[in-house]
Amino acid sequence: MEDLISQTSKIIDELLAAERRSAPQPRIAPEAFEDPQVLRPGRQGRSEAEVFEMLRQIVAQTPRSSDPRFFNQLFAGRVPIAAAGEVLASYMNVSMYTYKAAGPNVLLEWELVKRMLELAGIPDGDGTFLPGGSLANLVGMLLGRNQAAPGMRDEGAPPQRLITYVTVEGHYSINKNAGILGMGRSNVRAIAADPSGRLCPEDLRSAIETDLQAGHLPAVVVATSGTTVRGAFDPLEQMADICHEFGIWLHVDAAVGGSMLLHPVERTQMRGIERADSITWDAHKMMGVPLTCSALLVRDPEILTRSFSEAADYLFQADTDFLNPGKRSIQCGRRNDALKLWAAWQHLGDEGWAKRLDRQLHLARYLAKQVEAHPALELCEAPPLTMVNFVAPGKSSPRICEILHTRGDAIVGFGDCAGVESIRMVTMNPEVTEAQLDRLIEEIVAVASKLPDAAPSIQVQRERASSAASSS
Amino acid sequence: MEDLISQTSKIIDELLAAERRSAPQPRIAPEAFEDPQVLRPGRQGRSEAEVFEMLRQIVAQTPRSSDPRFFNQLFAGRVPIAAAGEVLASYMNVSMYTYKAAGPNVLLEWELVKRMLELAGIPDGDGTFLPGGSLANLVGMLLGRNQAAPGMRDEGAPPQRLITYVTVEGHYSINKNAGILGMGRSNVRAIAADPSGRLCPEDLRSAIETDLQAGHLPAVVVATSGTTVRGAFDPLEQMADICHEFGIWLHVDAAVGGSMLLHPVERTQMRGIERADSITWDAHKMMGVPLTCSALLVRDPEILTRSFSEAADYLFQADTDFLNPGKRSIQCGRRNDALKLWAAWQHLGDEGWAKRLDRQLHLARYLAKQVEAHPALELCEAPPLTMVNFVAPGKSSPRICEILHTRGDAIVGFGDCAGVESIRMVTMNPEVTEAQLDRLIEEIVAVASKLPDAAPSIQVQRERASSAASSS
Numbered sequence: 001m002e003d004l005i006s007q008t009s010k011i012i013d014e015l016l017a018a019e020r021r022s023a024p025q026p027r028i029a030p031e032a033f034e035d036p037q038v039l040r041p042g043r044q045g046r047s048e049a050e051v052f053e054m055l056r057q058i059v060a061q062t063p064r065s066s067d068p069r070f071f072n073q074l075f076a077g078r079v080p081i082a083a084a085g086e087v088l089a090s091y092m093n094v095s096m097y098t099y100k101a102a103g104p105n106v107l108l109e110w111e112l113v114k115r116m117l118e119l120a121g122i123p124d125g126d127g128t129f130l131p132g133g134s135l136a137n138l139v140g141m142l143l144g145r146n147q148a149a150p151g152m153r154d155e156g157a158p159p160q161r162l163i164t165y166v167t168v169e170g171h172y173s174i175n176k177n178a179g180i181l182g183m184g185r186s187n188v189r190a191i192a193a194d195p196s197g198r199l200c201p202e203d204l205r206s207a208i209e210t211d212l213q214a215g216h217l218p219a220v221v222v223a224t225s226g227t228t229v230r231g232a233f234d235p236l237e238q239m240a241d242i243c244h245e246f247g248i249w250l251h252v253d254a255a256v257g258g259s260m261l262l263h264p265v266e267r268t269q270m271r272g273i274e275r276a277d278s279i280t281w282d283a284h285k286m287m288g289v290p291l292t293c294s295a296l297l298v299r300d301p302e303i304l305t306r307s308f309s310e311a312a313d314y315l316f317q318a319d320t321d322f323l324n325p326g327k328r329s330i331q332c333g334r335r336n337d338a339l340k341l342w343a344a345w346q347h348l349g350d351e352g353w354a355k356r357l358d359r360q361l362h363l364a365r366y367l368a369k370q371v372e373a374h375p376a377l378e379l380c381e382a383p384p385l386t387m388v389n390f391v392a393p394g395k396s397s398p399r400i401c402e403i404l405h406t407r408g409d410a411i412v413g414f415g416d417c418a419g420v421e422s423i424r425m426v427t428m429n430p431e432v433t434e435a436q437l438d439r440l441i442e443e444i445v446a447v448a449s450k451l452p453d454a455a456p457s458i459q460v461q462r463e464r465a466s467s468a469a470s471s472s
Numbered sequence: 473m474e475d476l477i478s479q480t481s482k483i484i485d486e487l488l489a490a491e492r493r494s495a496p497q498p499r500i501a502p503e504a505f506e507d508p509q510v511l512r513p514g515r516q517g518r519s520e521a522e523v524f525e526m527l528r529q530i531v532a533q534t535p536r537s538s539d540p541r542f543f544n545q546l547f548a549g550r551v552p553i554a555a556a557g558e559v560l561a562s563y564m565n566v567s568m569y570t571y572k573a574a575g576p577n578v579l580l581e582w583e584l585v586k587r588m589l590e591l592a593g594i595p596d597g598d599g600t601f602l603p604g605g606s607l608a609n610l611v612g613m614l615l616g617r618n619q620a621a622p623g624m625r626d627e628g629a630p631p632q633r634l635i636t637y638v639t640v641e642g643h644y645s646i647n648k649n650a651g652i653l654g655m656g657r658s659n660v661r662a663i664a665a666d667p668s669g670r671l672c673p674e675d676l677r678s679a680i681e682t683d684l685q686a687g688h689l690p691a692v693v694v695a696t697s698g699t700t701v702r703g704a705f706d707p708l709e710q711m712a713d714i715c716h717e718f719g720i721w722l723h724v725d726a727a728v729g730g731s732m733l734l735h736p737v738e739r740t741q742m743r744g745i746e747r748a749d750s751i752t753w754d755a756h757k758m759m760g761v762p763l764t765c766s767a768l769l770v771r772d773p774e775i776l777t778r779s780f781s782e783a784a785d786y787l788f789q790a791d792t793d794f795l796n797p798g799k800r801s802i803q804c805g806r807r808n809d810a811l812k813l814w815a816a817w818q819h820l821g822d823e824g825w826a827k828r829l830d831r832q833l834h835l836a837r838y839l840a841k842q843v844e845a846h847p848a849l850e851l852c853e854a855p856p857l858t859m860v861n862f863v864a865p866g867k868s869s870p871r872i873c874e875i876l877h878t879r880g881d882a883i884v885g886f887g888d889c890a891g892v893e894s895i896r897m898v899t900m901n902p903e904v905t906e907a908q909l910d911r912l913i914e915e916i917v918a919v920a921s922k923l924p925d926a927a928p929s930i931q932v933q934r935e936r937a938s939s940a941a942s943s944s
Contacts, residue, residue: 041583043823314887
């Protein structure tokens with residue numbers, strides 16, 4: 001077993017060395033793996049040495065999400081001690097339903113929840129960790145659904161339609177969750193966003209009024225703090241006013257933006273979050289903690305237990321409800337996703353997080369400035385967070401991303417930024433240097449220069465999008 | 473960073489040594505951790521060395537789930553190379569929504585799904601990994617709900633009640649999920665079990681007929697392969713006949729038992745599983761893979777995409793749907809739970825799994841035999857799987873478990889075995905020796921002998937339970 005650990009460490013060392021070298025990592029076509037002998041587990045086993053060699057190859061062939069060439073997702077890079085915490089959690093292998101089984105891990109999870117509640121301004125609330133922001137959003141929406149339709153947990157749905165409101169820029173999990181929760185995807189209202197991507201409160205109010213007149217039940221308003229593509233922050237105070245007025249649950253999807261509560265200046269973008277009923281906050285995005293590490297925070301300290309507790313005498317055998325977090329969860333067996341975040345927080349402290357966030361924001365602003373200054377590129381908007389959207393005017397953004405990816409220069413995605421098909425670079429890895437960004441810009445320009453003109457100008461794309469929106 | 477890895481390895485080595493020593497691990501009262509200075513993350517950070525020392529203590533104070541004294545849950549022990557796979561997955565830190573982001577990990581996940589589908593007898597189906605059996609059950613139930621009420625994903629619930637059927641011995645997640653999915657917990661019918669804990673098909677049929685007469689919509693029948701407390705296997709063929717006759721979705725909760733499909737003899741207990749519409753199979757239970765590693769398998773190869781695909785142009789930018797498993801998932805960001813199972817399967821092969829299962833079953837039968845032979849103990853039933861339920865006649869099972877736990881002799885739970893409050897030992901860790909079981913039996917007898925007589929005999933408990941059931 002100890003030998004296995006040293007074998008594993010060697011593969012990790014190789015990965016870390018590759019990240020430091022940051023050589024281009026050309027895309028491998030899926031067909032290259034099609035020999036089933038290689039990937040298909042068989043009747044007979046192989047020696048550990050053989051399997052380790054296979055693991056080494058898998059690691060070498062996997063896109064390196066902590067390589068300075070990776071800008072594709074809302075996560076990148078790692079806090080080293082968080083990775084250590086994750087490894088220890090894997091070896092301890094406890095399930096977080098009871099103190100009996102998980103011991104102090106249950107308590108340190110609670111300390112994290114408490115710290116996050118304080119930062120959100122709802123210090124007397126409750127919270128739980130979930131495997132991903134989509135599921136945290138699901139629980140937030142579920143609580144709102146049950147507030148609007150109190151019999152739904154036990155008896156099933158009421159006759160009225162249960163309506164969810166979210167900006168057109170919101171995450172797709174809101175639609176998906178409405179389908180899962182029996183609320184219906186067509187009962188999700190896509191509220192207009194202003195030019196900077198923030199929900200328009202007047203449109204929210206009029207949508208609610210229309211639904212009330214039609215006899216529907218407005219159930220959940222979802223505000224987004226840090227939209228997926230553009231990083232916009234919805235106006236929480238105005239939305240909270242409306243929710244208060246109509247008695248609607250306010251869920252804040254701060255999966256991306258929640259971490260900004262640790263930034264002394266930028267946290268003002270979330271003014272009003274202390275009036276939310278529930279909040280999603282992913283630590284695996286801006287905080288460099290391995291996937292997944294998502295918290296759901298709630299204002300009402302009893303509501304999670306009230307909503308999810310089931311009799312399970314075989315499991316909940318000792319201690320108070322507080323020490324049995326399984327009673328507050330949609331899961332039964334649950335990984336210890338807390339230890340990695342706890343280790344990172346102990347090491348960095350609030351101050352260390354603020355510095356890390358500063359660096360991520362600085363990189364986005366630096367990149368935006370360089371793009372703006374470059375004659376061959378055009379910035380779509382000043383980045384409110386770490387998503388930098390820009391174009392090489394006249395050139396196809398998807399095609400540019402594809403070429404960069406194929407050659408291995410960078411993994412970058414494209415986005416829809418207010419109707420403009422943009423190159424979207426997310427600066428989540430604070431280890432990326434300004435020089436690496438400069439080099440990548442030059443690579444993008446070089447790729448673009450060889451492409452034929454194919455895309456309309458930003459101006460034309462925006463006009464088309466806005467006339468399409470007003471005619472729909 | 474490399475230094476961090478060697479620090480982490482040292483803590484793991486200590487944990488492994490402690491598991492080998494298997495000294496008693498007395499329960500630590502939660503109050504012992506109540507100094508907030510220790511567990512609460514603060515404004516200022518601490519050095520990595522300090523945090524490592526804290527991590528070392530957390531590990532030392534956490535119940536050792538792979539210690540031969542741990543019999544409390546449906547998991548215990550570890551396949552070493554699975555732990556290695558888990559560690560590498562943490563360091564690669566890819567999200568499993570796209571081939572673009574996760575590369576070959578998406579393909580090896582598919583090979584696992586395919587192998588599991590073959591073993592279940594639905595080779596042309598589809599599948600996905602989920603964080604835990606409760607959520608896999610949720611997806612299975614959701615698919616059945618949407619079959620019974622095809623408009624529910626988009627429009628919301630129909631006026632009729634949507635009914636779920638599961639044995640009284642089924643897992644509590646079925647109730648919880650009915651609440652989440654908008655089907656209603658009071659619309660879950662608890663079907664009677666026979667004396668060996670298997671669902672009674674006649675009772676299922678008559679419950680369905682009653683609901684149909686009342687105008688309700690029977691939506692999902694949940695069969696359990698390996699019930700939580702007793703390890704019973706529901707009669708799948710008869711249940712499949714009934715589901716076929718009435719056109720109801722058959723979901724098999726084989727979270728525990730699914731692995732037995734790898735056992736050439738015992739797999740016959742699941743005869744009929746090839747007629748299921750959906751199946752939950754947790755590899756983190758009998759297969760010694762770190763938490764969580766749950767698969768949901770489905771017969772209809774299109775249904776997951778049809779049920780969960782959403783437009784998300786920012787994410788799904790390349791490749792076919794097959795290479796974008798995010799379109800088949802209730803999650804967005806998703807951990808790589810596949811690599812650990814894949815590494816273990818490559819090493820063990822089907823044959824290695826069969827041997828491992830044999831050993832787990834052997835330990836359960838050995839323990840049952842020793843209990844039966846002991847004058848101070850009474851076996852409740854021959855264990856169909858790895859859950860061994862027994863009593864020290866006249867003595868309180870919960871009290872015995874509590875004393876063992878407090879002293880650190882063993883972590884063991886109690887159960888309700890056909891109305892009898894039993895000591896429930898689960899033999900999931902194949903590394904446990906017969907001598908260790910013998911020693912534990914003696915410890916249990918010694919603890920029991922010092923307790924006052926408090927519990928009625930098995931016979932009396934059973935009679936009370938059966939008269940309570942027939943009067944309700």
